[in-house]
Every structure is written in C-alpha cells, then in structure tokens.
Amino acid sequence: MPLLVTNAEIINADSRFSADILCTGETITRIDRGIAPPAGAEVIDAGGRPVFPGFIDPHTHIYLPFMGTFAKDNYETGTQAALVGGTTTIFEMVCPARDMSHAEGFALWRKQAEGKACCDYSFHMGVTRFDADSTAQLREIVAAGVGSFKVFLAYKGAFGVDDAELWKTLSLAKELGVVVAAHCENETLVAELQAELLAAGRTGPDAHHDSRPPRVEAEGVHHLCTFAELTGATVYIVHTSCREAIEAAIAARERGVKVLIETLIQYLLLDKTWAERPGFEGAKYVMSPPLRDSTNQAVLWNGLASGLVQTVATDHAPFDFLSQKPLGKHDFTLIPNGIPAIEDRITLLWTHGVKTGRLTLEQFVAVASTNAARIFGLWPTKGVIQPGADADLVIWDPDYRGTISATRQTQAVDYNAFEGMPIEGRPAVVTVRGEVAARDGGFCGTVGRGRFLTRPTVGSRAVSRSEQAG
Numbered sequence: 001m002p003l004l005v006t007n008a009e010i011i012n013a014d015s016r017f018s019a020d021i022l023c024t025g026e027t028i029t030r031i032d033r034g035i036a037p038p039a040g041a042e043v044i045d046a047g048g049r050p051v052f053p054g055f056i057d058p059h060t061h062i063y064l065p066f067m068g069t070f071a072k073d074n075y076e077t078g079t080q081a082a083l084v085g086g087t088t089t090i091f092e093m094v095c096p097a098r099d100m101s102h103a104e105g106f107a108l109w110r111k112q113a114e115g116k117a118c119c120d121y122s123f124h125m126g127v128t129r130f131d132a133d134s135t136a137q138l139r140e141i142v143a144a145g146v147g148s149f150k151v152f153l154a155y156k157g158a159f160g161v162d163d164a165e166l167w168k169t170l171s172l173a174k175e176l177g178v179v180v181a182a183h184c185e186n187e188t189l190v191a192e193l194q195a196e197l198l199a200a201g202r203t204g205p206d207a208h209h210d211s212r213p214p215r216v217e218a219e220g221v222h223h224l225c226t227f228a229e230l231t232g233a234t235v236y237i238v239h240t241s242c243r244e245a246i247e248a249a250i251a252a253r254e255r256g257v258k259v260l261i262e263t264l265i266q267y268l269l270l271d272k273t274w275a276e277r278p279g280f281e282g283a284k285y286v287m288s289p290p291l292r293d294s295t296n297q298a299v300l301w302n303g304l305a306s307g308l309v310q311t312v313a314t315d316h317a318p319f320d321f322l323s324q325k326p327l328g329k330h331d332f333t334l335i336p337n338g339i340p341a342i343e344d345r346i347t348l349l350w351t352h353g354v355k356t357g358r359l360t361l362e363q364f365v366a367v368a369s370t371n372a373a374r375i376f377g378l379w380p381t382k383g384v385i386q387p388g389a390d391a392d393l394v395i396w397d398p399d400y401r402g403t404i405s406a407t408r409q410t411q412a413v414d415y416n417a418f419e420g421m422p423i424e425g426r427p428a429v430v431t432v433r434g435e436v437a438a439r440d441g442g443f444c445g446t447v448g449r450g451r452f453l454t455r456p457t458v459g460s461r462a463v464s465r466s467e468q469a470g
Helices: 075-084 102-113 134-143 163-176 187-199 207-211 214-231 243-254 265-269 272-276 281-285 295-306 345-354 361-375 465-469
Strands: 003-012 015-024 027-032 042-045 050-053 055-060 087-094 120-126 148-152 179-183 235-237 259-264 311-313 393-403 422-432 435-439
Touching: 003 361, 003 393, 015 361, 050 361, 055 075, 055 259, 055 311, 055 345, 055 361, 075 087, 075 422, 075 435, 087 102, 087 148, 087 422, 102 120, 102 134, 120 134, 134 163, 148 163, 163 179, 163 214, 179 214, 187 207, 187 214, 207 272, 214 235, 214 243, 243 259, 243 295, 259 265, 259 295, 265 295, 265 311, 265 345, 272 281, 295 361, 311 345, 311 361, 345 361, 345 422
Parallel strands: 003 042, 003 050, 055 087, 087 120, 120 148, 148 179, 179 235, 235 259, 259 311
Antiparallel strands: 003 015, 015 027, 050 393, 393 422, 422 435
C-alpha cells in the first residue's frame, strides 16, 4: 500500500524544505508539493512538523554473552525499543569468544536476528583472534555484505587481540576496503590498575573509573592510530568518552590517518558521579570506557557541532540491575559492563542538543543518521530523504513533553539510566521501508520484518569535512 506523508518539513543533513513525500513499496518515489494521494494510499498529515530520515545507531549489543551472563534484550525487544525511539537501522557488534571461529560467530549472530528483528540491521564483524583460518573466513563474511570489522584493545583473554592480530586485521581491512571499528583502551594498564585497586580494598563500582582513567583510553587510541597509519586502514573509534582520547585521534587525523570518532549519548549527559552513588547503585552506570568527569561533556558536544566527532551511538548493552550487575557485588571487575540507551538516544539528543542550541537540526540528522550511513556504506539508501532512498521516516512531535521511566520502556531491562529525566519532543510516527512501525511511543510494526542490510565495502576514505559537520 502506498504511503503519502503530506505537509512535511523535511530535514536532511544538508537541507531543509517543505514538501509531501510519496512512498511506493519500500522506497521514496516522489517528493513534491501537493501530491495527490494514489488509490488505496495511507495518508499521514505531518502538519508542518519536522520529518527526519530514519535514525541509525551504529553501535549496539542486542545479543551479547559477556562476563558470565547474557544481555537481556533479544532482537524483538531491542529493535522494538529502537523503533519507538526513532531508530530504524542498527549496527550490531558480532562478538565471538576467542574459542569460536569467525564463521561460527557470524552464523550465530545472524540466527539471533533472522525472523525476529523489527527494524533493519547490519553487523560489524568482531575479530577476536586472527589465526590460519581467519583470512579466508573474513573474506567470506565481507563478501556476504559485512563491510566493517570490530576489534577490542581491551578485555585481555576474552575479546581482546594482541598486536600481531591487530596488524593482520588492519592489513586485511585495508586490502578489502573495510572500516575497522575499535574499542580503545590499553588492556595491560587496565589489568594492572584493577589489581592494585582490588589489593587496596577498593571493590565497589566507584573504583571502575580509576581502573580505566582517561589516559588509558587515549593510549589505546594512540596505539590503534599508529597501526592504522602504517597499514593505511580506515579506523572508527567507538564510544569515545574524553578530551584526551579525542586529542589523540585528532592528532592522528592531522598527520593523515583515516580516523573517525563516535561518542555515546551516555557520555553527553551522565558523568562519573553517577557510578559513585552510594551502596551498589553505581553499578547501573558501569560501562567501558567509564563515565567521565563532567568537564568532558562540553568537549564532546563541541566536537559534534564542529564535525570533529562524527556520530552519536548507544553501545546498548542491557544487564539487569537486580539479577546481573550483582555478579560484581564484591569485585567491580566482574560487574557486567553496559548502560542501556537504545530507546532514548534520539529524544535525549533532541532535548539536550537541538533544544539547547548545541546542534542545528541538520547537525542532529548528521550525527544521528547520515554520517553513520555514509561511513558504513548505507548512504544514499539510508540516512537521507530523497527519491530512491528507503522509506524510513520519523515524523517528529516537538510539542510532546514527558519523563523517562523504566516503567514505560520497551527495552527489556529492569532500570533506565536516565530515570526521571524530562524530554521535549519524541517520534510521533516511525516508518521502516514504507510501513508504519511505531506511533506515539508504542510499537505497531511487524515482528521479523527487519532486513539484513548487505553493504559494499566503502574503501579507505574518511567522510569529508562537509559530511562530518552535516
């Protein structure tokens, strides 16, 4: 059935104009004023409200075995939560354990999503080891449509790779034209600091930050960029939390390294005092890299507005506070890491970014949708409203006022890190490839309709300055 959205204020990363949007099948087929509804079309009057391209979360963990337990969401709950919040495409990190082959890991993660995902999805293929079988298997995975890898420079003995494995991964990525997403922390420094803190009797969540201070993250960024410089690979630093890490990445970029930067909505709004709450309450806010001193927030916001930082993601990793976080009750190193945010990223970015004047509407679209589509090979099918693009639309209600609460959330976790925060605005209607999937805070789409997105490799280019700034 055709879908016609009338009276839309269309906001792209590089344009803003008023028009109607006609969607036929799964794509946008016409944008014009005064489009007559085709026979049988569903007509939605946007009433002059903003209409954005579907938002893209470039970093999620829906299915995640981690630290002796599993993330609480599955592909039904996690992607429904994404849609309610305006996110129509997610990138999931495939994170096989070191004793699992790449092919086995890829097959396992695809099995979790198929027939369950409600929004479209793609993967970053985690390279958690590099052995004699890796090259052939990774070539096959790239040929299947996965145009990005993920490496961990942390979690020694679990997901982390050594320097020889890092070199081989980046070299292969350069050859194949694959972007390498990277978790940047120096794993040796983390391990030594953890041991010292525990020996000193600091076992609670408040010690987590001091085991992974900003300089440890910055050292990881510097280390990655050295390898990227020598191999020529393009790297994308995930969950960048602090000034020191950004400075290390920008220094590398200035000497010609192809490096892109992601931050998270958590780092923009929460600081390390949340993880220092009394009792065990701070465990809700344990993630890696940790929440930082609040002075870093202005640096991150300015980075987004200036184009130095390309994307805002979530690193969504939902672990229950009551039943899972207590695995580290007496040892902070065993607390499952992660702060769930897939449902609230966009409303919070609007409330604290657009409404405060930190971001223009166009920059909002760039950092929450278009830049991710460009970096990871989905543009112009995703991340833009124009003829030929997928009909992923978010009709925005700027007049909505509400408060975030775990009692009303869709994501399957027993707390919300942003509990009680007021929001201004939310998605009124969300479509995925021409089908209405969410309305006014509730999922109304089709379970299992989400499509695995095959992506061409994007070569070893970084986005241009205009793309970065939106």
